[in-house]
Amino acid sequence: MSSNATGSSVPRAKSTGLHTGDAAPGCKKVDPIIVADHVARHFGGLTAVDVEHLEIPRGAITALIGPNGAGKTTLFNLLCGFDRPNTGSWSFNGTSLAGVPAYRVARMGMVRTFQLTKALSLLTVLENMKLGATKQRGEHLWASVIPALWRTQDREIEARAHELLARFKLDAKAADYAASLSGGQRKLLEMARALMGRPELVMLDEPMAGVNPALTQSLLDHILELKDEGMTVLFVEHDMHMVRHIADWVVVMAEGRIVAEGPPETVMQDQAVIDAYLGSHQDVDLGVVTGRISGELGEAGEELLEEIEEAVEASIEEAEEENK
Numbered sequence: 518m519s520s521n522a523t524g525s526s527v528p529r530a531k532s533t534g535l536h537t538g539d540a541a542p543g544c545k546k547v548d549p550i551i552v553a554d555h556v557a558r559h560f561g562g563l564t565a566v567d568v569e570h571l572e573i574p575r576g577a578i579t580a581l582i583g584p585n586g587a588g589k590t591t592l593f594n595l596l597c598g599f600d601r602p603n604t605g606s607w608s609f610n611g612t613s614l615a616g617v618p619a620y621r622v623a624r625m626g627m628v629r630t631f632q633l634t635k636a637l638s639l640l641t642v643l644e645n646m647k648l649g650a651t652k653q654r655g656e657h658l659w660a661s662v663i664p665a666l667w668r669t670q671d672r673e674i675e676a677r678a679h680e681l682l683a684r685f686k687l688d689a690k691a692a693d694y695a696a697s698l699s700g701g702q703r704k705l706l707e708m709a710r711a712l713m714g715r716p717e718l719v720m721l722d723e724p725m726a727g728v729n730p731a732l733t734q735s736l737l738d739h740i741l742e743l744k745d746e747g748m749t750v751l752f753v754e755h756d757m758h759m760v761r762h763i764a765d766w767v768v769v770m771a772e773g774r775i776v777a778e779g780p781p782e783t784v785m786q787d788q789a790v791i792d793a794y795l796g797s798h799q800d801v802d803l804g805v806v807t808g809r810i811s812g813e814l815g816e817a818g819e820e821l822l823e824e825i826e827e828a829v830e831a832s833i834e835e836a837e838e839e840n841k
């Protein structure tokens with residue numbers, strides 16, 4: 518069962534058995550919803566993303582982590598059609614997404630959240646929700662000329678918006694400007710808006726950023742609920758606490774590449790490991806350090822290994838103190 522250290526109201530089992538073979542970068546998944554091959558994105562001379570092979574498991578919560586500038590956001594944008602790679606192929610549910618624009622990707626069931634921009638803050642909460650509606654029948658010519666169909670559709674969209682706002686406890690705010698929401702409420706609105714089109718895969722961009730501790734639990738629960746409902750979740754996050762507690766699978770990026778993959782308890786053997794890795798040792802292959810990948814450790818690797826051992830010892834001592 519998942520740890521209840523976060524005070525989670527309903528403890529859930531982590532999804533396991535997601536991969537086949539060793540949990541190594543690019544490993545195969547039993548039932549992948551996204552498959553990417555040789556996806557590279559260059560900005561001038563800089564290679565922001567260079568992913569040889571990546572599969573995202575269906576029906577699970579996957580965290581994409583890595584130091585600043587690792588290429589997480591760029592990969593996110595490439596996968597959902599907001600940016601185009603220089604090379605590579607990638608698919609969703611077995612359908613190639615090369616050249617498919619973001620709005621069509623969203624209609625296919627793969628939706629990402631957006632931070633509320635200034636312009637969207639000037640709309641009401643309900644208007645923001647309506648903007649999240651996809652697959653609108655009114656967009657088809659035959660439907661757009663029949664007002665009755667428009668009206669039915671509008672009513673359906675509004676009903677769905679109210680249902681979601683109630684679920685995210687934002688119903689009392691429906692008529693307020695989005696600008697008046699707190700940081701945490703904005704995150705809830707971003708998630709609620711993404712659900713308007715009943716997606717199969719929800720991509721969350723730093724869902725915990727700017728959220729005050731009072732709303733943290735509620736946000737975590739909402740994300741776990743998405744999985745309960747059969748959705749796949751992929752999120753980029755710097756908050757390791759969140760990654761540890763809700764992710765079933767963790768993908769670590771550094772310098773555009775996937776450098777580690779696996780369940781959180783093996784990839785993030787210790788908070789200190791990740792802190793050290795994401796800190797001053799970006800040039801060291803974590804896989805080599807942890808012994809999962811054979812290779813030369815090098816001086817920086819030796820240093821990191823020492824730091825890890827010290828940190829692990831310190832955390833054991835800390836745990837012993839706590840348990841006294």
Ligand SMILES: Nc1ncnc2c1ncn2[C@@H]1O[C@H](COP(=O)(O)OP(=O)(O)OP(=O)(O)O)[C@@H](O)[C@H]1O
Nearest residue numbers: 560563564565583584585586587588589590591592
């Ligand atoms: N539009 C762009 N033009 C030029 N360089 C870019 C562009 N977008 C991203 N980059 C560069 O690509 C690299 C990867 O950036 P990206 O934002 O994807 O990293 P990230 O892992 O999401 O970082 P963070 O955690 O800080 O958000 C960085 O060096 C960044 O400066």
